[in-house]
Amino acid sequence: MKSFSGNVLFLDRSDINTDEIIPAKYLTEVERQKLKPYLLEDLKLAGFDPKRDLQEKRVVLSRANFGCGSSREHAPWALEANGIHVVVAESFARIFRQNMFNCGLLALELPADIVDGLFTAFAGRATRVDTDWQARQLTFRSGGDQRTVHFDLSDFDSDLVEAGGWVEYADSKY
Amino acid sequence: MGNTIAEKIFATHLVDTPASGVNVIRLDAVFCHEITTPGAILDLMARGKDRVFDPARIKAVIDHVTPAKDSKTATQGLILRQWARRHNIIDFFDIGRNGVCHALFPEKGFVRPGYTVIMGDSHTCTHGAFGAFAAGVGTTDLEVGILKGVCAFRSPETLKVEITGTMAPGVFAKDVILSLIGRIGVGGATNKVIEFGGPVVAAMDMEARMTLCNMAIEAGGTCGICAPDAVTVDYLWPFIAADYPNREAALAAYQRFNPDPDAHYVDTIVHDVSDLTPQVTFDYKPDQVKSVAEMAGAPVDQVYIGSCTNGRISDLRAAAKVLEGRRIADTVRAIVSPATPQVYQEALKEGLIEIFMDAGFCVTNPTCGACLGMSNGVLAEGEVCASTTNRNFYGRMGKGALVHLMSPATAAATAIEGVITNSPLFTDPQPA
Numbered sequence: 001m002k003s004f005s006g007n008v009l010f011l012d013r014s015d016i017n018t019d020e021i022i023p024a025k026y027l028t029e030v031e032r033q034k035l036k037p038y039l040l041e042d043l044k045l046a047g048f049d050p051k052r053d054l055q056e057k058r059v060v061l062s063r064a065n066f067g068c069g070s071s072r073e074h075a076p077w078a079l080e081a082n083g084i085h086v087v088v089a090e091s092f093a094r095i096f097r098q099n100m101f102n103c104g105l106l107a108l109e110l111p112a113d114i115v116d117g118l119f120t121a122f123a124g125r126a127t128r129v130d131t132d133w134q135a136r137q138l139t140f141r142s143g144g145d146q147r148t149v150h151f152d153l154s155d156f157d158s159d160l161v162e163a164g165g166w167v168e169y170a171d172s173k174y
Numbered sequence: 175m176g177n178t179i180a181e182k183i184f185a186t187h188l189v190d191t192p193a194s195g196v197n198v199i200r201l202d203a204v205f206c207h208e209i210t211t212p213g214a215i216l217d218l219m220a221r222g223k224d225r226v227f228d229p230a231r232i233k234a235v236i237d238h239v240t241p242a243k244d245s246k247t248a249t250q251g252l253i254l255r256q257w258a259r260r261h262n263i264i265d266f267f268d269i270g271r272n273g274v275c276h277a278l279f280p281e282k283g284f285v286r287p288g289y290t291v292i293m294g295d296s297h298t299c300t301h302g303a304f305g306a307f308a309a310g311v312g313t314t315d316l317e318v319g320i321l322k323g324v325c326a327f328r329s330p331e332t333l334k335v336e337i338t339g340t341m342a343p344g345v346f347a348k349d350v351i352l353s354l355i356g357r358i359g360v361g362g363a364t365n366k367v368i369e370f371g372g373p374v375v376a377a378m379d380m381e382a383r384m385t386l387c388n389m390a391i392e393a394g395g396t397c398g399i400c401a402p403d404a405v406t407v408d409y410l411w412p413f414i415a416a417d418y419p420n421r422e423a424a425l426a427a428y429q430r431f432n433p434d435p436d437a438h439y440v441d442t443i444v445h446d447v448s449d450l451t452p453q454v455t456f457d458y459k460p461d462q463v464k465s466v467a468e469m470a471g472a473p474v475d476q477v478y479i480g481s482c483t484n485g486r487i488s489d490l491r492a493a494a495k496v497l498e499g500r501r502i503a504d505t506v507r508a509i510v511s512p513a514t515p516q517v518y519q520e521a522l523k524e525g526l527i528e529i530f531m532d533a534g535f536c537v538t539n540p541t542c543g544a545c546l547g548m549s550n551g552v553l554a555e556g557e558v559c560a561s562t563t564n565r566n567f568y569g570r571m572g573k574g575a576l577v578h579l580m581s582p583a584t585a586a587a588t589a590i591e592g593v594i595t596n597s598p599l600f601t602d603p604q605p606a
Contacts, residue, residue, distance in 0.1 A: 014361075015360050015361065015459060017567050019546075019565070019567040019568070019569060019570050020567065020568060020569065023547070023569050023573070024546035024547055024548050024570075025547055025548060025552075027209050027210075027238075027548070028209075028239070028244070028246035028247050028250060028548075029246065030212050030213060030216060030246075030249065030250065030253070032213075041569075042568055042569035042573065044458060044568040064361060065360060065361035065364060065394065068360055068361065068364075068394060069296065069391075069565065069567060070296050070546075070565075071210070071294055071295055071296040071298075071310040071311060071312055072209075072210065072312070073210070073213070073294075073312035073313040073314060076312075091361065091364065093361075093364060093394055094328075094364060094365050094394070094396055095296060095310055095311060095312060098311070098312065098315065098326075099312035099313075099314065099315075102312060102314035102315060103314060154193050154194075154195070154196070155193045156192050156193035156196045156326070159192070159193075165314060166314050166315065166318055166326070167217070167221065167223075167314060167317055167318055167321070168221075170198075170318040170321070170322055170324065170326075171223060171318075171321060171322065173190070173192075174189060174190070174198065174322045174324050
């Protein structure tokens with residue numbers, strides 16, 4: 001399994017689409033690592049500067065309908081190329097969410113009030129998340145403040161993450 | 175309790191339920207293009223699994239950037255071309271025979287009622303117009319589809335959309351779907367299949383139904399589905415005539431996928447289009463929709479007519495009807511991209527290409543190109559495009575550019591005036 005802990009990037013907006021995560025003009029790359037410099041290049045979010053704000057970030061926290069739009073798996077690949085293996089949001093677009101788990105990455109849904117509470121408590125501060133896979137818990141920490149939240153995963157999603165993705169799982173089973 | 179169309183299709187294709195609510199289904203068709211498939215091919219090769227489940231059920235096309243614009247896109251085409259040859263994939267459409275996938279594959283008769291289809295392209299939902307379950311997926315799902323002929327989906331919850339009333343002249347399927355997305359929002363159908371029905375859908379031809387289903391994903395929908403009927407059978411008849419004694423028999427066979435009267439829907443929306451006027455998007459999300467009248471006078475730099483949403487022959491006919499005998503404004507450049515070679519040839523025969531060129535349009539070969547800012551009409555920063563495509567996302571057709579989505583008739587009228595305007599085909603049902 002991949003590492004699911006690290007510093008948090010706060011993207012305080014709903015409906016962030018996959019064109020914003022990785023613009024189509026970069027889909028001519030067939031090597032995933034080459035997507036790294038272009039992550040979130042076209043994100044429409046006041047004050048956001050990908051070059052500055054992506055430094056050392058490992059976990060994204062966002063709002064509703066994250067990853068809507070195109071089916072491009074280049075969106076999870078571009079996140080992974082930057083060391084981001086977890087996106088936590090109120091909700092996800094179907095294809096993006098499936099793509100994350102198919103790659104062995106986490107797309108975790110939390111209730112809107114909990115996401116809101118996390119933004120209120122931590123946004124704008126250097127914040128770290130530690131993920132306890134067995135206990136299904138995320139612990140957000142900044143300075144002396146700490147908040148632990150529980151997440152749910154289906155057995156199927158959990159199997160995909162533990163198997164490292166869908167290809168080996170499906171080829172052995174079907 | 176009865177079943178929806180999607181539930182019936184899932185029941186006939188179920189392979190496994192690896193967890194509660196997760197269905198692994200057998201696929202009737204796996205569609206491929208050169209942007210999302212090479213990653214799957216290379217990964218299969220790296221894993222020592224360079225196999226395909228059934229070459230006859232895999233269809234492939236180079237459509238996003240064609241002809242290739244540089245070495246990278248040429249390589250993507252090469253990977254797909256060599257793979258198709260290696261695995262004897264007969265239905266591979268190379269340059270000259272290629273068109274926008276969601277226009278080309280229906281035209282070839284590759285989609286049938288009751289089919290399950292995936293493609294590494296979010297607008298795969300278009301094919302639901304034929305009463306199929308067709309869903310966009312990522313490269314890994316595509317890869318497993320190619321290898322094993324299966325895909326996993328959550329149990330399909332269905333949102334029923336009954337489209338009622340009578341459309342005014344000059345109002346099109348594009349206006350209907352834009353108004354619906356404006357109503358339910360970009361996440362309004364997430365994780366749901368949209369089942370389109372009602373008298374307006376029944377009266378639509380297949381091309382209009384494809385426009386409708388094409389943008390189901392813009393509301394987050396897994397698939398848009400129209401129940402198969404006589405219109406579906408008539409469209410498919412050249413491809414299925416050998417399989418059925420007559421059209422009635424084909425219809426009877428297909429209608430086993432029709433929803434039961436007591437089917438369960440998560441929600442039912444009645445969308446009355448009697449007062450609907452031509453629609454246009456105004457910002458960067460497809461649910462930010464206004465009437466063309468409200469947006470009238472907004473200047474544009476480029477007009478684009480094409481794509482899997484509105485690049486079919488009926489779309490070109492509607493635009494040409496507006497353009498005939500007229501010239502586009504000096505301040506505007508306009509591009510038309512017939513979605514397939516067949517559309518292009520038919521437009522030539524009907525004199526539509528001449529009308530477009532006389533009006534001052536650039537006519538390109540069939541390609542997705544400009545719709546996603548990859549080629550053939552990319553915008554500069556700060557420019558504005560009136561477009562018949564499906565996404566107005568920030569940066570979609572060019573970094574820092576703005577896209578207004580609209581019907582081909584509205585786009586043609588906008589090209590003539592240089593500013594957003596209603597087409598002369600439109601007669602307001604409730605004039606002010």
